[in-house]
Amino acid sequence: MTYELSTPIIKTLISSLRDSNTDALRFRHNVKEITKLLLNEALKEESLSTKTVETWNGSEQHEVIDDESFVVVTVLRAGMPMLEAVMETLPNIMGGFLAMKRDETTHKSKLYYDRLPDCSGKKVILVDVMLATGGSLSDGIDIIKTKNPLDIVCLNIIGSPEGIDVIKNRYSDVNIYISQIDQKLNENKFIIPGLGDAGDREYNTPE
Numbered sequence: 001m002t003y004e005l006s007t008p009i010i011k012t013l014i015s016s017l018r019d020s021n022t023d024a025l026r027f028r029h030n031v032k033e034i035t036k037l038l039l040n041e042a043l044k045e046e047s048l049s050t051k052t053v054e055t056w057n058g059s060e061q062h063e064v065i066d067d068e069s070f071v072v073v074t075v076l077r078a079g080m081p082m083l084e085a086v087m088e089t090l091p092n093i094m095g096g097f098l099a100m101k102r103d104e105t106t107h108k109s110k111l112y113y114d115r116l117p118d119c120s121g122k123k124v125i126l127v128d129v130m131l132a133t134g135g136s137l138s139d140g141i142d143i144i145k146t147k148n149p150l151d152i153v154c155l156n157i158i159g160s161p162e163g164i165d166v167i168k169n170r171y172s173d174v175n176i177y178i179s180q181i182d183q184k185l186n187e188n189k190f191i192i193p194g195l196g197d198a199g200d201r202e203y204n205t206p207e
């Protein structure tokens with residue numbers, strides 16, 4: 001299933017991402033803010049465990065997410081602030097990395113580095129800012145699936161209808177939580193209206 005979270009707060013943060021005057025610091029900040037909202041929605045049905053908390057009023061049992069049962073995997077570069085955001089909220093979660101670069105002629109992504117922890121029996125949260133053709137996300141899902149996860153959920157900031165269809169058709173068992181599905185891909189497979197190259201916007205490299 002695909003869940004689009006176009007709430008007023010999220011729309012406002014995305015409009016700021018689209019603004020080419022938004023600098024890299026603010027861009028990464030907004031990506032992190034949106035990621036936390038997506039994470040909250042994606043885990044809203046999550047069952048809780050109880051732990052002993054030493055409170056001002058003595059020792060009490062309180063509810064917590066078992067963050068050690070999750071792995072967050074990011075697609076470099078653009079997904080890096082999203083991994084940071086998830087790890088700020090769930091500090092004991094394990095982090096994994098997939099480095100991919102989309103070839104701008106063939107529009108296909110190429111994996112050049114991976115560093116995944118043991119995903120066996122874990123709930124994997126795969127994060128990437130853009131879901132354009134869906135090639136990078138598909139490759140990421142395929143790699144994670146070889147590691148026997150319990151399930152996979154994707155968090156994305158901006159997507160195209162074409163990319164969403166690719167993931168939906170290939171993976172009926174993977175849910176996508178996305179903050180904005182834009183109009184379309186152009187002939188160069190860029191999302192329209194989109195927000196430019198997210199990796200370049202985040203890290204001050206020329207587009």
Ligand code: PRP
Binds near residue numbers: 079108136199
């Ligand atoms: C962008 C983006 C995704 C990918 C999406 O990465 O961050 O990983 O493209 O495109 P797709 O759905 O067509 O595969 P890019 O290759 O620009 O690398 P970067 O993050 O280093 O800028």
